Structure formats: C-alpha cells, structure tokens
Amino acid sequence: MPIRPDVPAPPGAAMLSPQWPPDADLFGPAPVIFASLSGPGHIVETANSAFFDIVCGGRRRTGVPIVELIPDTALQGVINRIREVYRTGVPYRTRDKRLVLGEPGAQQERIFDLTYEPRRDAVGRVDGVVVIAMDTTAYRDTQLLAAEQRALLEQIAREAPLQEILTGMARTIEDFSPGMLVSVLLVDADGRRLRHGTGPSLPDFYNEAIDGVPIGEGQGSCGTTAYRRAPVVCTDIATDPLWAEYRELAKRAGVGACWSTPILSTDGRLLGTFAMYHRTPKIPELKDLALGAAFTRVAALAIERHQAVAAGRAARQRESSAREDLAFVLEASTAIAREQHYANSLRRLAQLTVPSLAQLCAVYVADGGHHSRIASAAATRAHEPLLVAPEWCEAVDRAVARVLASGATETGFIELRPGTELGGRGAGYLCVPLTARGSTFGALALLAVDRDWDGHVVALAEELAGRAALSADNARQFTHRVRLAHELQAGLLPPKLPHVPGAALAASYHPAGEGLDVGGDFYDVFPLPGDRWAVMIGDVCGHGAVAATTTGMVRHTARAVARLLRDPVSVVAAINDALAEHTEGQDLFVSLVYGELRHTTGGQAVTLMRAGHVPPLVRRAGGTVERLVPPGLLLGLGLGGVGSPVRVDLHPGDGLVLVTDGITEARSPEGELFGEERLADTLTTVPPTAAALLESVTTAVAAFTHDTSRDDQAALVVTAV
Numbered sequence: 001m002p003i004r005p006d007v008p009a010p011p012g013a014a015m016l017s018p019q020w021p022p023d024a025d026l027f028g029p030a031p032v033i034f035a036s037l038s039g040p041g042h043i044v045e046t047a048n049s050a051f052f053d054i055v056c057g058g059r060r061r062t063g064v065p066i067v068e069l070i071p072d073t074a075l076q077g078v079i080n081r082i083r084e085v086y087r088t089g090v091p092y093r094t095r096d097k098r099l100v101l102g103e104p105g106a107q108q109e110r111i112f113d114l115t116y117e118p119r120r121d122a123v124g125r126v127d128g129v130v131v132i133a134m135d136t137t138a139y140r141d142t143q144l145l146a147a148e149q150r151a152l153l154e155q156i157a158r159e160a161p162l163q164e165i166l167t168g169m170a171r172t173i174e175d176f177s178p179g180m181l182v183s184v185l186l187v188d189a190d191g192r193r194l195r196h197g198t199g200p201s202l203p204d205f206y207n208e209a210i211d212g213v214p215i216g217e218g219q220g221s222c223g224t225t226a227y228r229r230a231p232v233v234c235t236d237i238a239t240d241p242l243w244a245e246y247r248e249l250a251k252r253a254g255v256g257a258c259w260s261t262p263i264l265s266t267d268g269r270l271l272g273t274f275a276m277y278h279r280t281p282k283i284p285e286l287k288d289l290a291l292g293a294a295f296t297r298v299a300a301l302a303i304e305r306h307q308a309v310a311a312g313r314a315a316r317q318r319e320s321s322a323r324e325d326l327a328f329v330l331e332a333s334t335a336i337a338r339e340q341h342y343a344n345s346l347r348r349l350a351q352l353t354v355p356s357l358a359q360l361c362a363v364y365v366a367d368g369g370h371h372s373r374i375a376s377a378a379a380t381r382a383h384e385p386l387l388v389a390p391e392w393c394e395a396v397d398r399a400v401a402r403v404l405a406s407g408a409t410e411t412g413f414i415e416l417r418p419g420t421e422l423g424g425r426g427a428g429y430l431c432v433p434l435t436a437r438g439s440t441f442g443a444l445a446l447l448a449v450d451r452d453w454d455g456h457v458v459a460l461a462e463e464l465a466g467r468a469a470l471s472a473d474n475a476r477q478f479t480h481r482v483r484l485a486h487e488l489q490a491g492l493l494p495p496k497l498p499h500v501p502g503a504a505l506a507a508s509y510h511p512a513g514e515g516l517d518v519g520g521d522f523y524d525v526f527p528l529p530g531d532r533w534a535v536m537i538g539d540v541c542g543h544g545a546v547a548a549t550t551t552g553m554v555r556h557t558a559r560a561v562a563r564l565l566r567d568p569v570s571v572v573a574a575i576n577d578a579l580a581e582h583t584e585g586q587d588l589f590v591s592l593v594y595g596e597l598r599h600t601t602g603g604q605a606v607t608l609m610r611a612g613h614v615p616p617l618v619r620r621a622g623g624t625v626e627r628l629v630p631p632g633l634l635l636g637l638g639l640g641g642v643g644s645p646v647r648v649d650l651h652p653g654d655g656l657v658l659v660t661d662g663i664t665e666a667r668s669p670e671g672e673l674f675g676e677e678r679l680a681d682t683l684t685t686v687p688p689t690a691a692a693l694l695e696s697v698t699t700a701v702a703a704f705t706h707d708t709s710r711d712d713q714a715a716l717v718v719t720a721v
Contacts, residue, residue, distance in 0.1 A: 031054065031556075032132065032578075033048065034131070034133075035048075035066070036119065036130050037066055037131065040086065041065045042066045043063060043064065044061070044062050050135075057101075057102065066079065067079055078114070085118055091118060093114065096111055096136070097114050098111055099111075099112060110135055112135055113133065113581050134578070134582060136582075148176075149294070152169055152298050155302075156298075162197075163198060169182075169198075169299060170201075171200055172295075173292075174200075174201055181255065182199070182274075182277075183210075183222070183274075184197035184272060185210070186271065186303065187226070187270050187271060191270070193213065194213050194215060194223065195212060202277070203252075203253050210222070218241070218242055219246075220246045221258040221260035222273040222275050224260075225260040225262050226262055226270055226273050228262075232260050232261075234258045235257050235283050237258060238256065238281070243258075257278040259288070259289070261273065261296055263299050271304065332349075332464055333468060336468045337474070341478075342476045343374060344475070345471050345475045346363045346365070346472055349465075349468040349472075350363050351375075352464075353464070354377045357461055357464075358379075359447065359448055360376075361377045361444070361446050362376040362396065362445045363375040363443075364445065365441060366441050371404060386427070396431065396445045399412060399443075402431075403432070403440075403443045404442075404443060409461075411453045411458070413427070413452075428451055428453055430447075430448075430453045431444070432444045432445075432462050434469040435466065435469055436473035441472075444464075446461060493507075493509055493523065501599050502603065502721060503719065504690040504718070504719045505690055505717065505718055506717045507714070508698050508713075508714070508715050509712070510698070510709060512712050520539055520542055520543060520548075520550070521713065521714035522538055523537040523538075523716040524536045524537075525716070526562075532598050534597075535596075535656075536594045537593050537613070537715075539591045539613070539661060540554070541588060561575070568608070571594060572611060572643075575590075576642050580637075582636075589637050592609075592610075592612075593608060593610050593613045593616055595616075595656075600649075603649060606647065606649070608648070609643060610631075610632045611632040614664050615628055617680060619688070620651075620654050621651065626648075627680065628648065630644060631644060632644075650718070650719070654688070654720050655683075655693050655718065657679075657693060657715070659716075660713060660714045661711070662712045666701050666705045666713070668704055674701060678700070682697055683696060689719060690717045690719045693719070694717045701713065
C-alpha cells in the first residue's frame with residue numbers, strides 16, 4: 001500500500017514527516033487464506049477474513065460467484081484453475097504463485113502457495129472447490145534480507161572498510177528492489193556538509209556534484225532531511241520545490257523521485273543520510289520504507305563502528321604516553337560489558353575503580369526525584385568506615401544531586417572529622433555523571449584521601465564512566481529484549497486457558513536459557529463444533545523467526561481446518577500437508593500431539609493423534625500412570641501417512657499430561673536425562689487436580705536441572721471433573 005500524506009499536497013510536494021513503518025510491516029506473519037466455493041458457478045459459500053481482506057480488498061460478500069468479487073484478470077488464471085478442479089475432480093497444488101492484488105494505482109505483487117481441493121457430496125460427486133492459500137511473500141523476503149543483513153554485520157564485526165560495507169548494502173537493496181538506486185552521504189567533520197559515501201548505480205558526475213552538498217532547507221531531499229533530522233519523501237523531483245537548485249542535475253542523472261532519511265547514532269548524532277532514488281515519479285510503498293528503515297540502522301551501525309575505530313586509533317596516537325591508563329579503561333569497560341544485568345554491571349564498575357583511580361567508590365542511580373546508592377567499594381578495610389561517615393555521605397549526596405541535574409562532572413574537598421581512623425585528614429571527591437544515549441541516569445563518586453584530582457585522572461574517570469554507562473544501559477536493554485521475546489512467545493500461546501465443560505486445565509511454558517529467542521514449543525486449546533474441544537501440544541525444531549513462523553502456521557492451520565474436519569486424523573494430515581509445502585527444501589519438522597475432547601456423563605472421551613511427540617500420559621485418580629503410544633511420524637518430512645488415533649476415557653480425577661521433549665530431555669548438571677520414567681514417577685502421589693499435576697512436573701524438572709534449562713519446556717494438563 002503506498003504511503004500518502006495525511007492532508008492533500010501539491011503534486012510532488014515533499015512530505016514533512018512521513019510515518020516510517022516498523023519492521024513488522026516487512027516481516028509480518030504469513031496468513032492462511034481459505035474459501036469454500038459451491039456449484040459450477042463457484043459461489044462463495046464461506047471464507048475466512050484473510051480471503052476477504054487480502055484477495056477481495058475488504059469486500060465481504062458470500063452467496064455470489066467468485067468472479068463477481070474478483071475478476072479473473074485480477075487473479076491471473078486462478079479462476080480457470082478452480083474451474084478445471086471442479087470439472088476433473090483432481091486436486092491441484094502450486095507453490096510460489098505470483099499474484100498482483102489491489103486497486104489500480106495501489107497494486108502489490110504477492111507470492112502464494114495454493115491448494116485447490118474438490119469438495120464432494122455424500123455420493124462422491126464434486127459439488128464445489130476448497131481453496132487454501134498461504135501468503136509466503138513476507139517469509140521469503142525475511143529469509144533473503146536476514147541473510148544479507150548477517151553478511152553486512154559480519155563485515156562490520158571484522159571491521160571491513162566503510163566504503164565496502166556501504167556499497168554492499170546499497171547493492172543488496174537495489175537487487176531486492178529492482179529499479180531503485182541507493183545513495184549514502186556522510187556528515188563531514190564540521191557538521192555542515194554531506195560527503196559522498198556510496199552510490200554505486202548513480203552516474204559518477206552526479207555523485208561528484210552532490211559531494212559536499214550543504215545541510216539546510218531546500219538542499220534537495222538529502223540536505224533537507226539532514227537539516228530536519230526527519231525523513232523527506234519527494235515523489236516527483238520535477239515539481240518539488242526542495243529540488244529547485246538540483247532539478248537539472250537530477251534530470252541529467254535520469255532520476256525522478258528521491259526518498260531520504262537521516263542516519264542517526266545511538267545517542268542521536270547525525271551521521272549521514274540514506275536515500276532511495278527512482279527513475280520516474282513514484283510514491284513509496286510500506287515495504288520500501290521498512291526496507292530503508294532496516295538498512296538505515298545497519299548503515300548507522302557501520303558508520304558508528306567506523307568512527308569508533310577511527311577515534312580509537314586517533315586516541316592511541318594522541319595518548320601514546322598514556323597507554324597504560326587506556327589499557328585500564330579498555331580492560332575495565334570490557335569486564336563491565338560482560339555483565340548482562342544492569343545492577344551487576346554497576347557493581348562491577350565500583351569494584352574496578354579501586355584502587356586504580358581512588359581509595360573509595362560509590363555508584364548512585366536516579367530513583368524518581370531522588371537517588372540511591374546501588375554499589376560501593378573500598379581499597380582496604382581501613383577505608384571502609386568512610387563509606388558510612390556522615391561528612392562523606394552528606395557531601396557526596398549533595399554533589400550527586402547536582403551532577404544528576406546538570407549532567408556535568410564535579411570535584412570538591414571534604415575535611416574528615418577527628419575520631420575516624422583517617423580523621424583529621426582531607427579527602428578529595430570526584431563525581432562523574434553516568435550518561436547513555438543522552439540521558440543521565442546515575443553518578444560515579446570517587447574519594448581519595450590526601451589527594452587532589454588532576455585533569456588526567458578526571459579524563460580517565462569520565463571515559464570509564466561513559467563506557468560503563470553505555471554497558472549498563474545495554475544491560476537494561478538486554479533485560480528489555482528478554483521481556484520482549486517473552487511477550488512475542490506469549491503471542492504464540494493462548495492468552496489464557498478457556499473453560500472446558502467437565503474438565504480442568506493447567507499449562508506452563510519455560511523458555512530456554514536467557515529467553516532471548518522465540519522458541520518452537522507451543523500448546524493450544526480451542527472449541528470445535530458439536531460441543532467438542534481440541535487440545536494440542538507440539539515442538540517446532542529450532543528457535544527464532546523460522547520457528548515462530550512455523551509455530552504460528554501450525555496453530556492457525558489447526559484452528560482453520562479442525563472446524564471443518566471432524567476426524568483428528570484428517571486434521572493432522574492437513575497440518576502435515578501444509579508443513580510439507582511450507583518447509584519444502586528445509587531441514588524443518590514438527591512433533592505434535594493433537595486430540596479432541598467430548599464431555600460425557602462419565603467424564604471426558606478423548607481421541608488422540610501422536611506425530612513423533614513425547615507419548616501422552618494418563619494419570620488415573622488412584623495414582624497409576626498409563627503411557628499412550630499411538631503410532632505416528634514427525635510432521636513436515638514429506639512422508640505419507642500420519643498414523644492412527646488412540647481413544648481413552650477420562651473419569652473424574654483422571655488426568656491427561658502432555659509435555660514437550662524439553663522436559664523429558666532435560667539434563668542434570670551431571671548430564672543425566674530426566675526421562676519419561678522419572679516424569680511418570682512424579683505424577684503418582686500428587687492430588688488429582690490439573691494444577692497439582694502441572695506443579696509436580698515443573699517443580700521436579702527445576703530441581704533436577706538446578707533451574708538451568710537448555711531447551712524450551714511446555715506442559716499441558718487436562719483433568720476430568
């Protein structure tokens with residue numbers, strides 16, 4: 001969908017603040033599209049919302065021929081394929097079908113995996129066609145872009161030349177978006193002009209002409225975006241007033257549109273501009289802007305890394321006489337950066353400053369309108385009493401308050417009272433702000449007895465404080481990333497367990513390690529027609545975006561087809577078919593237990609399908625445990641057959657226990673497996689409630705592994721009541 005201004009503007013006028021889309025616009029989930037068509041007229045009998053939103057442009061009508069909703073010319077042969085499947089009764093599947101959807105002027109090409117299945121009546125005659133489509137556009141774009149970004153990040157990590165990195169980035173974008181020309185300009189040393197960074201597909205004379213363009217209003221898209229520190233979109237250079245001085249140059253270069261965004265550092269400094277040109281006037285699409293936003297961050301990282309390396313080299317040259325002190329700062333900041341947690345990194349800072357910089361150190365953090373001490377250290381036991389000495393605490397508290405307010409370093413002198421071990425002697429204090437990304441969140445306070453602070457030590461303390469502040473802020477962001485991963489994982493699980501008549505449910509999910517990656521373990525419970533309920537637990541191999549995408553696909557496919565197919569075997573077969581198409585050519589598979597519950601007068605009648613998953617356990621009310629091992633292979637391997645179901649009745653007090661292999665394959669510190677036998681043993685003496693059974697499993701695994709999991713762990717318990 002093109003990006004348009006919120007209010008009408010003259011043709012080609014620059015948009016002052018277009019809304020750049022987040023990554024989700026480019027890497028969103030792949031929806032499943034479903035439509036059931038009846039009769040030779042292919043009447044739309046039922047369809048899901050994705051069909052109407054994506055294929056029909058939001059037109060929601062049923063009971064009409066599909067050709068009235070979407071002309072055949074718009075679906076590029078799909079209608080003919082529907083007619084052929086209806087006529088022959090032979091299913092048809094195709095991958096990577098490219099369709100151009102949308103209204104004229106706002107059309108987009110998308111890629112689909114399509115399945116056409118004939119629908120038959122009770123006597124076997126074809127009475128309609130079922131169409132199922134998976135939109136794989138974002139998935140394929142994600143795979144390509146992720147690989148290219150990894151390659152660029154590897155170049156940055158090995159400190160490849162900046163020109164090489166920027167040119168590689170530009171060519172990647174140009175290959176991904178044919179017809180686009182990419183340019184990067186860099187801010188010069190005085191911050192007033194933009195210098196050539198890269199523009200591999202632009203003419204040499206054009207790159208030379210804009211090398212040194214002033215930063216200011218009306219200096220084309222790039223000079224203006226650098227001045228405004230905001231994106232500038234020029235859809236038609238020929239009519240845009242920002243290009244008045246450069247219109248003839250652009251005409252000679254054969255460019256008709258230019259979208260530019262500033263490249264900013266992590267602390268908000270202007271590093272340069274990133275521009276995307278087109279040969280003809282053009283309005284950017286969401287994908288274009290998301291692509292630009294993603295690679296702008298890569299460019300910022302490359303430029304910052306380049307500047308940091310250059311600054312470090314210059315600093316070593318300027319400070320050749322202070323190599324020992326520099327080594328101390330680097331060693332200390334590296335040690336601090338290894339700490340992944342916020343408070344630990346600041347405690348490490350306090351420990352490393354004594355005795356190298358001072359005899360005493362305390363670290364303070366802002367807390368609302370106040371501040372509090374989070375860490376302290378003393379060089380010797382003789383100095384420890386000073387950490388609680390009233391004159392020290394009072395003077396430093398006042399200094400910290402001033403430093404937090406001003407963001408500037410402060411030095412001073414304290415007279416120590418007689419009566420302390422160091423009484424009668426003076427001590428100098430140095431209070432340095434802890435500032436990261438433009439925000440002062442704390443202060444480093446140093447105290448040295450019988451010593452004044454020279455500029456050299458102050459510079460060292462400020463350098464260390466700056467690096468430590470950034471590391472501490474990174475640690476805080478690390479914690480935020482862990483929380484974000486947990487939230488994303490939660491989006492792949494039911495927000496809460498539903499109320500199932502005649503049953504009690506309990507479930508848990510525990511991510512592996514620090515929880516930075518979205519895992520592949522999942523479970524789900526959802527209602528089905530005929531007073532039935534579906535229960536499901538599974539494990540997608542791997543972690544990250546691919547596992548998350550596959551997990552979402554399995555869940556959504558199950559929810560879509562289970563409402564139409566009353567047989568669990570057919571449901572699992574449909575999931576397997578979808579996986580086989582989705583993962584063709586990939587080493588990706590899924591283990592699964594899918595079951596259906598039906599409330600009876602005697603409890604719950606359960607029908608289960610198992611596909612290469614940990615065998616379900618039935619814990620009877622009396623304490624005995626039964627292991628259910630119906631046959632079934634892993635899904636997504638492209639093998640025929642999905643096994644056969646097993647049926648079991650749960651009477652009041654009986655429980656069905658489903659787990660992933662993260663539980664049975666959990667290891668003790670000595671390397672011993674938790675195992676299925678130990679899992680069954682944990683259930684024998686537990687009260688017959690879902691919550692108690694679940695708690696017994698999670699508690700036993702945590703104790704066995706010393707609460708260190710190498711894999712995701714999921715469990716789902718259903719008891720009849």
